Amino acid sequence: MAAMKRIYLDNAATTPMDPEVLKAMLPFLRDAFGNPSSIHSFGQETRAFVEEARDKISTLIGARSEEIVFTGGGTEADNFAIKGAAFANEGKGDHIITTSIEHHAVMESCKFLESRGFRITYLPVGIDGLVDPQDVKKAITDETILISVMHANNEVGTIEPLAEIGKIAREEGIYFHTDAVQTVGHIPVNVDELGIDLLAMSAHKLCGPKGVGALYIRKGTKLIPFIHGGEQERRRRAGTENVPAIVGFGKAAEIAQREMDSVAKHLIRLRGKLLQGMMERIEHIHLNGHPTQRLPNNVNVSIEFVEGESMLLNLDLEGIAASTGSACSSSSLEPSYVLLAMGFPQELAHGSLRFSMGRETTEEDIDRVLEVLPRIIAKLRAMSPMLKSIR
Numbered sequence: 001m002a003a004m005k006r007i008y009l010d011n012a013a014t015t016p017m018d019p020e021v022l023k024a025m026l027p028f029l030r031d032a033f034g035n036p037s038s039i040h041s042f043g044q045e046t047r048a049f050v051e052e053a054r055d056k057i058s059t060l061i062g063a064r065s066e067e068i069v070f071t072g073g074g075t076e077a078d079n080f081a082i083k084g085a086a087f088a089n090e091g092k093g094d095h096i097i098t099t100s101i102e103h104h105a106v107m108e109s110c111k112f113l114e115s116r117g118f119r120i121t122y123l124p125v126g127i128d129g130l131v132d133p134q135d136v137k138k139a140i141t142d143e144t145i146l147i148s149v150m151h152a153n154n155e156v157g158t159i160e161p162l163a164e165i166g167k168i169a170r171e172e173g174i175y176f177h178t179d180a181v182q183t184v185g186h187i188p189v190n191v192d193e194l195g196i197d198l199l200a201m202s203a204h205k206l207c208g209p210k211g212v213g214a215l216y217i218r219k220g221t222k223l224i225p226f227i228h229g230g231e232q233e234r235r236r237r238a239g240t241e242n243v244p245a246i247v248g249f250g251k252a253a254e255i256a257q258r259e260m261d262s263v264a265k266h267l268i269r270l271r272g273k274l275l276q277g278m279m280e281r282i283e284h285i286h287l288n289g290h291p292t293q294r295l296p297n298n299v300n301v302s303i304e305f306v307e308g309e310s311m312l313l314n315l316d317l318e319g320i321a322a323s324t325g326s327a328c329s330s331s332s333l334e335p336s337y338v339l340l341a342m343g344f345p346q347e348l349a350h351g352s353l354r355f356s357m358g359r360e361t362t363e364e365d366i367d368r369v370l371e372v373l374p375r376i377i378a379k380l381r382a383m384s385p386m387l388k389s390i391r
Contacts, residue, residue, distance in 0.1 A: 006319045007365045011297060012154055012182060012356035013323060017248070018207040024251040025209065028244040036241050037232060046243045053250025057214055060253045061180075061199065062190035069215045069236045070246055074181040074202030077215040078105035080237070081177045081198040084223035085146045086113050089175070093143030097121045099131045099160075100341040102150050103179050105200075110148075119143070127343050128290040129158030133165050144174050151180040151189070155338045155354060156289030157298025159187070166195020175221060181205050181213075182295060185256030187264065197221050203245065207359070208252030212245035263359045267296040270357050270366055274299050277370040282377055288339060288352060297357040302339070302348040306380040311353050314376040320369060323354045 008016070028049070034042030036050050051065070058065040071077045086096065098110055100122045110120045121139045125131050131149060140147075147169050152159045162178060169176035177198035183189055184199075185206030191199055199216040203209055217223055217236065229238030278285055284304035303311070308324035315322055324336065335349035355369070 004319045005368075006321070007368060008321050009355045009357055009361065009365070009369070010321045010323045011358035012205075012354065014204050014210065015207045015358055016360065017209060018252060018255055020255060021208055021248045021251045025244045025248040028247050032243070036243060037230065049247050049250075050241055050243060053246045053253075056250040056253045056257075057201075058216075060189070060257050061184060061201075061216060062192055063216050064219070066234070067216055067219055069217055069233045070241055070249075071213045071215055071237060072211060072242075073213040074179070074200050074205070075105040075213075077200035077202070077213045078103070078179050079109050080215050080226060081200060081223070082106060082109040082146065082148060083113065083226055085175050085177065085198065085221070086118055088222040088224040089145040090118075093141075093145045095119045095121070095141050095143040096146045096148065097123065097136060097139045097144060098148040099123045099125060099150070101125050101129060101153055101155075101338045102148065103154055103181070106148055106150065106179055125342055129153055129156045129288075129338070129342050130290060130293070131160055131165075133161055133168060136165050137168050140168075140172055140174065144172070146175045146177060148177040148179070151178045151183040152187075152295050153289065153338060154182050155336060155352075156300045156342070157182075157295040158289040159183070159293045159295065162194045162196070169197075170195050185253065185260065186295060186297070188260070191216055191218065198223075203249035203252055206252050206256050209245045209248040212242055212249050214249070259359070264296040266359070267357050267361070270361055270363070271296060271299055273363070274355060274357075274366050274369065275301075277366070278373065281370060281374040286348065288342070288344075295356075299355045300352060302344065302352045303377060304348065304351060305384045306377060307350050308352050310380050311351075311373075311376060314380070315372065318372045318376075320372060323356070324352055
């Protein structure tokens, strides 16, 4: 019997490494091993490639290379931005504005700052996951030192109105941070057009290696480093640079720049096919997030009278990998805090399913999901006490 093809539709959690990225990294895993801080030829050889990667990443977001600081990932970049800005500017004020649907890296950083005496405003969002820029404006006080709004939500895919919020932040003289882990390399990102001062990104979300990210820091932004040691990264982030991963990140950024438009068109077509197919084949199903202002690869739905975990397990038995929400909370049986913050009842939040496609996803993969999923839903609903209780 032929082996069942495995289908990966959880690209919001991580992406497969591009072969070009792996090829670019290989020399730095063995032969080009010099420390970039060393002044001899071994070190200067690797330094040149680190700076080349920095150039490629800065180009991807419309920044200058010296404004890019490498980190250990998106979570570190978010922590660096929020804590660094808070402690660098606490003489000016102690108030931070964010939203109720941010990634855990932002939410937990804000909670930590609350425990240190900072005041955090968690803004509500609409049923489509959008934050209202006017709510941001109304929340600003004389003590506000930072606004943090993610570019696109990692669960429901809604793209936030950053340009409008950035304009407000600029007019008020307040630093503006965004978690752009889900958007950099997938949709156009330009820090000047969006009015961004601090932007977090991660290589493994755009077919690069895990364990490396970057923080864009606009020139002149006051930020206190929270990793202390050597003078690497212009004294912004101590520690010997992870050269193979940084080179891989640079190559991934280069590929994303080259292929972004064509990949986005491919994903939007597959997104439409999957959503339409599910709506036609499954009753009591709801699209979560904004219907059009969303990531090209994201389809997040709530399916009534079934639980997300049961759907995931059954899909996995069929060789299909999806998610119920954020990878950081996938081991939790709690309903999605994002959907709850958007105003969903517990039952619908429990029945959410996220498909996030990638450049390797095919029409046949979508056909397979549309063949398998309705059958799984029918089986689970037949056993569902939720459905029996309303009959």
